[in-house]
Amino acid sequence: MMQRLTISMDDELAAAFESLMVRKGYANRSEAIRDMLRRELGEMELTVAAGQPCVAVLSYIYDHHERQLSSRLTDLQHDHHDMTVATMHAHLSHEDCIETAILRGSSAEVERFAQEVVAQTGVRHGHIHLVPLAAGQPPAVGAYRRLRS
Ligand code: NI
Missing domain, CATH: 3.30.70.1150 (ACT-like. Chain A, domain 2)
Structure with a gap:
């Protein structure tokens, strides 16, 4: 199952996100956001567990x-x-x-x-x-x- 999320952000943040995607070589926004979320969740686990x-x-x-x-x-x-x-x-x-x-x-x-x-x-x-x-x-x-x- 996949869920769809709609995210609002200002122009400046959107432009920064686009250039980050290009710099890190993401094919699309969904993949970039999924990856950031996974990283954030992993870091939370690491610090909460310890x-x-x-x-x-x-x-x-x-x-x-x-x-x-x-x-x-x-x-x-x-x-x-x-x-x-x-x-x-x-x-x-x-x-x-x-x-x-x-x-x-x-x-x-x-x-x-x-x-x-x-x-x-x-x-x-x-x-x-x-x-x-x-x-x-x-x-x-x-x-x-x-x-x-
Ligand atoms: Ni000061």
């Missing part, structure tokens, strides 16, 4: 003119001080700041915290790179995910 200790690099851009966002982000980090190893901040322009945080904890906790940060209004381009820390075992495969565009 409750193991990890380090992670979380990065995002945000608008520091957005009301109270800077202090909300700082508060969030203080609330999770046991997980926040270090944070680096750079002022990119009049509006934008970039921050990277090194986090350490169980992958489930780290992901929950990261998701909370990037879900704040005014945060863009949230990415996380999770590296599992399995004691006495060879390094497992890490996961790199885009949390928010």
Whole structure:
């Protein structure tokens, strides 16, 4: 059985999608979207299945003119001080700041915290790179995910 989905998107996103398809060599849109979905679902499984200790690099851009966002982000980090190893901040322009945080904890906790940060209004381009820390075992495969565009 196949289901048909109709998707709406703005012109800019549609154009970006078309060029991505060409770049990655997809024959049609359905195949490209199916592939992205499978990848996203696979990554979710990988990270949900693993409750193991990890380090992670979380990065995002945000608008520091957005009301109270800077202090909300700082508060969030203080609330999770046991997980926040270090944070680096750079002022990119009049509006934008970039921050990277090194986090350490169980992958489930780290992901929950990261998701909370990037879900704040005014945060863009949230990415996380999770590296599992399995004691006495060879390094497992890490996961790199885009949390928010
Ligand atoms: Ni700044």
